[in-house]
Amino acid sequence: MSQRPKIALIGNPNAGKSSLFNSLTGLRQKTGNFPGVTMDKHTGVWEIESGQEIDILDLPGIYSIYPKSLDEELVINILGNPAHEDYPDMAIVVADASNLKRNLLLFSQVRDLGIPTVLALNMIDVAETEGYVINSIKLARELNVEVAEINAKKGIGVNGLRLAVSKTLANRYASNDGLPLPVDDQLIAGIQLKFGEADPYRSLLWLMEHDRMKMFSVEQRDAFDAIQHEFHFNSEEYKTSETVKRYEALSEVVERCVINLNRQWDAPPVKTWTDRLDSVFLHAVGGYLFFFLLLFVMFQAVFTWAAYPMDGIDAGVAYLNDWLKTVLPASALTGLLTDGLVAGIGGVLIFVPQIAFLFFFIAMLEETGYMSRVMFIMDKLMRRFGLNGKSVVPLISGVACAVPAIMSTRSIGSWKDRLITIMVTPLMSCSARLPIYTVLISLVVPEKSTLFGLFNLQGLALFGMYLLGFLMAIISAWVMKQILQVKERSYFIMELPTYKAPRFKHMAISILNSVKAFVFEAGKIIVAISIVLWVLASYGPGDSMKQVDLQVRQANPTLAEDALANRIAAEKLEQSYAGHFGHFIEPVIKPLGYDWKIGIALITSFAAREVFVGTMSTIYSLGGEVDDENATIKNRMRAEINPATGKPLYDAALGFSLLIFYAFAMQCMSTLATTYRETKSWKYPAIQFFYMTALAYLAAFVTYQVLA
Amino acid sequence: MNTRKTVADLKIGERAEIIGFTDALLSLKLLEMGCLPGSEVEMTHLAPFGDPMAIKVSGYTLTMRKEEAATIQILPKNN
Numbered sequence: 069m070s071q072r073p074k075i076a077l078i079g080n081p082n083a084g085k086s087s088l089f090n091s092l093t094g095l096r097q098k099t100g101n102f103p104g105v106t107m108d109k110h111t112g113v114w115e116i117e118s119g120q121e122i123d124i125l126d127l128p129g130i131y132s133i134y135p136k137s138l139d140e141e142l143v144i145n146i147l148g149n150p151a152h153e154d155y156p157d158m159a160i161v162v163a164d165a166s167n168l169k170r171n172l173l174l175f176s177q178v179r180d181l182g183i184p185t186v187l188a189l190n191m192i193d194v195a196e197t198e199g200y201v202i203n204s205i206k207l208a209r210e211l212n213v214e215v216a217e218i219n220a221k222k223g224i225g226v227n228g229l230r231l232a233v234s235k236t237l238a239n240r241y242a243s244n245d246g247l248p249l250p251v252d253d254q255l256i257a258g259i260q261l262k263f264g265e266a267d268p269y270r271s272l273l274w275l276m277e278h279d280r281m282k283m284f285s286v287e288q289r290d291a292f293d294a295i296q297h298e299f300h301f302n303s304e305e306y307k308t309s310e311t312v313k314r315y316e317a318l319s320e321v322v323e324r325c326v327i328n329l330n331r332q333w334d335a336p337p338v339k340t341w342t343d344r345l346d347s348v349f350l351h352a353v354g355g356y357l358f359f360f361l362l363l364f365v366m367f368q369a370v371f372t373w374a375a376y377p378m379d380g381i382d383a384g385v386a387y388l389n390d391w392l393k394t395v396l397p398a399s400a401l402t403g404l405l406t407d408g409l410v411a412g413i414g415g416v417l418i419f420v421p422q423i424a425f426l427f428f429f430i431a432m433l434e435e436t437g438y439m440s441r442v443m444f445i446m447d448k449l450m451r452r453f454g455l456n457g458k459s460v461v462p463l464i465s466g467v468a469c470a471v472p473a474i475m476s477t478r479s480i481g482s483w484k485d486r487l488i489t490i491m492v493t494p495l496m497s498c499s500a501r502l503p504i505y506t507v508l509i510s511l512v513v514p515e516k517s518t519l520f521g522l523f524n525l526q527g528l529a530l531f532g533m534y535l536l537g538f539l540m541a542i543i544s545a546w547v548m549k550q551i552l553q554v555k556e557r558s559y560f561i562m563e564l565p566t567y568k569a570p571r572f573k574h575m576a577i578s579i580l581n582s583v584k585a586f587v588f589e590a591g592k593i594i595v596a597i598s599i600v601l602w603v604l605a606s607y608g609p610g611d612s613m614k615q616v617d618l619q620v621r622q623a624n625p626t627l628a629e630d631a632l633a634n635r636i637a638a639e640k641l642e643q644s645y646a647g648h649f650g651h652f653i654e655p656v657i658k659p660l661g662y663d664w665k666i667g668i669a670l671i672t673s674f675a676a677r678e679v680f681v682g683t684m685s686t687i688y689s690l691g692g693e694v695d696d697e698n699a700t701i702k703n704r705m706r707a708e709i710n711p712a713t714g715k716p717l718y719d720a721a722l723g724f725s726l727l728i729f730y731a732f733a734m735q736c737m738s739t740l741a742t743t744y745r746e747t748k749s750w751k752y753p754a755i756q757f758f759y760m761t762a763l764a765y766l767a768a769f770v771t772y773q774v775l776a
Numbered sequence: 777m778n779t780r781k782t783v784a785d786l787k788i789g790e791r792a793e794i795i796g797f798t799d800a801l802l803s804l805k806l807l808e809m810g811c812l813p814g815s816e817v818e819m820t821h822l823a824p825f826g827d828p829m830a831i832k833v834s835g836y837t838l839t840m841r842k843e844e845a846a847t848i849q850i851l852p853k854n855n
């Protein structure tokens with residue numbers, strides 16, 4: 069073996085695989101205290117000894133080797149196929165020690181597949197507080213496996229794990245217990261004849277799961293069906309009996325190796341923290357109230373607390389802009405740099421505090437274990453609308469970004485529930501909408517106003533926007549449910565993890581990383597589009613731009629030089645390529661209250677909505693009539709005058725119409741690409757694009773016509 | 777099929793012993809999640825609108841919908 073050995077982390081959902089992955093490789097895979105965080109495979113390098121490196125593979129959690137959803141299918145496709153590029157040399161089965169018997173079920177299956185295995189006992193601390201003491205030395209002997217006690221969260225026990233792994237890698241011991249339940253010898257022989265020599269248990273796995281395994285062609289699947297038929301082999305029956313049989317053996321092992329202190333002292337069952345918290349959070353009435361209150365406080369906080377650092381950043385960017393203008397020669401390029409790039413990037417930077425607060429709240433939901441409680445209390449409601457309690461995770465994380473949110477739908481077992489969840493998740497207001505909301509709300513909702521002197525009205529409006537997104541998501545889901553009319557079984561058998569204290573340092577780092585990623589990703593797009601936009605807005609077809617100069621001067625011979633320059637700039641923007649584009653779509657957007665300048669912003673945010681603010685600042689600086697002092701985007705927009713009425717352009721009607729449009733419109737290529745990847749069909753992203761855009765148009769139209 | 781009691785009949789705080797399953801497909805999932813015949817279940821929470829429910833089995837909490845709970849047959853305990 070010249071290549072680095074490869075180790076796969078296998079285990080039940082929420083057992084701590086990704087936490088272990090992080091402590092071994094030093095990487096930062098996403099972790100969270102609910103089943104189904106990891107949805108895809110990830111590789112990292114563990115330097116087990118100096119100079120010796122090992123590839124570590126983090127995988128989604130599975131309860132057994134018989135998959136029931138897409139994320140589980142991925143794991144079996146690797147474990148069942150030795151020709152797979154990710155097939156491991158050995159496995160570390162990460163077991164939740166507070167739940168040993170169930171975790172050992174998977175362990176015994178993995179080992180019977182013929183994969184050398186080490187057992188890592190995780191969450192010993194949780195097991196101890198629940199009164200379980202595990203004799204891991206005895207367990208190792210009983211199961212004939214190297215056992216290491218670890219705390220994946222704190223990175224304790226890595227040394228023991230290192231020893232266990234080295235030993236197992238050296239002797240490559242894989243038990244050959246044979247089959248858990250005997251079957252007809254001819255059956256195994258039949259499979260091996262057609263599909264080659266393989267571990268008998270693996271052959272059986274192929275037979276039972278061939279439809280879920282990508283390694284087999286259609287003809288091969290037919291061959292499996294034929295074998296099943298010939299031997300009257302009932303897969304479901306076999307799996308059930310196998311599971312019962314394994315549990316019988318494991319029960320005895322656990323009985324011998326685990327002491328339950330609570331039971332020994334015959335003490336009355338202790339109320340754990342989790343029990344106490346659940347009696348509030350899962351309460352039939354109180355549970356809902358608490359959840360709603362939590363969301364409410366969250367959005368108030370996002371708006372009010374974040375205001376202080378935001379004002380600071382805002383002032384800083386404005387200052388930098390003014391300073392650049394004084395030191396650089398006044399030229400078109402300086403204009404691009406200051407009013408295009410700096411203003412555009414500043415337009416994103418200013419929202420960093422808000423986005424950080426938002427990520428903080430979502431991380432709290434995920435890390436503490438409250439997320440699975442939300443799934444529990446929302447399941448019934450969600451089901452009425454064609455969704456599933458598990459849809460809560462994508463919907464909530466969609467508030468940060470729809471791309472990972474759509475990926476997290478893989479744990480939803482039912483195809484229909486999953487599809488509908490994918491289709492409606494982008495209606496949740498993602499963090500790229502936050503800047504747009506904030507700017508527009510500050511234009512149309514009075515700043516200092518409060519409700520009952522208590523709630524900030526702007527914060528309330530922001531909460532309203534998020535609520536609106538959510539309501540539209542579930543209404544759309546309901547409509548799709550009516551259209552699809554599929555009767556597919558979906559189930560909601562899920563584990564509720566114990567509450568765990570969040571690690572603030574870990575959270576701080578991951579929030580920092582998400583914010584950084586957001587700023588850089590958005591920053592790149594904004595810079596690119598700002599430059600293109602600036603070019604398109606500075607040049608026009610033919611010599612029209614030169615003509616403008618002359619025409620304006622001739623038409624207004626009496627105007628002062630300053631005002632004249634402004635008038636020329638405005639006229640030039642109108643005659644530029646960008647202006648032509650804007651005018652081209654103006655008839656379509658006129659009923660929504662938008663003029664051609666907003667039209668330009670709509671065109672540029674077609675691929676990514678985060679460029680809205682930057683586009684606005686470029687357009688209004690090029691065609692602007694504002695003096696350059698303190699020229700933040702907000703002030704620029706506030707100063708825009710509606711030529712028809714002579715009043716400010718951004719009145720309530722236009723402001724709300726734009727807010728609604730951006731809330732519903734599908735303006736994100738990455739999301740469409742993700743939908744394509746997750747549904748493997750162009751049909752669904754296409755539907756998503758058209759239904760959301762149509763919805764945005766209609767809703768904005770109604771809003772404007774009613775308010776105007 | 778028969779008039780056996782199921783987990784769906786339990787009230788909050790009630791305990792029972794699992795004796796079997798009525799649905800072949802669900803039973804595998806339930807077994808894998810640790811609902812073993814012979815083990816004790818306690819119904820601990822009902823979500824708003826009475827569905828889904830949370831039960832305690834082998835020391836941890838599982839959630840399931842009423843219709844799924846109705847496939848787990850039980851022997852009620854009198855204490």
Ligand SMILES: Nc1nc2c(ncn2[C@@H]2O[C@H](COP(=O)(O)OP(=O)(O)OP(=O)(O)O)[C@@H](O)[C@H]2O)c(=O)[nH]1
Pocket residue numbers: 079080081082083084085086087088098099100101102103104105106107127128129130190191192193194218219220221222435568
């Ligand atoms: N108390 C305690 N908590 C732990 C330990 N190991 C991990 N955790 C926590 O358990 C939760 C689950 O950890 P993850 O690493 O995300 O679990 P996973 O196995 O990757 O989960 P999935 O990706 O959903 O399959 C996180 O909140 C961790 O902080 C441990 O040894 N003790």
Ligand SMILES: [Mg+2]
Pocket residue numbers: 085086087098099105106127128129
């Ligand atoms: Mg994980």
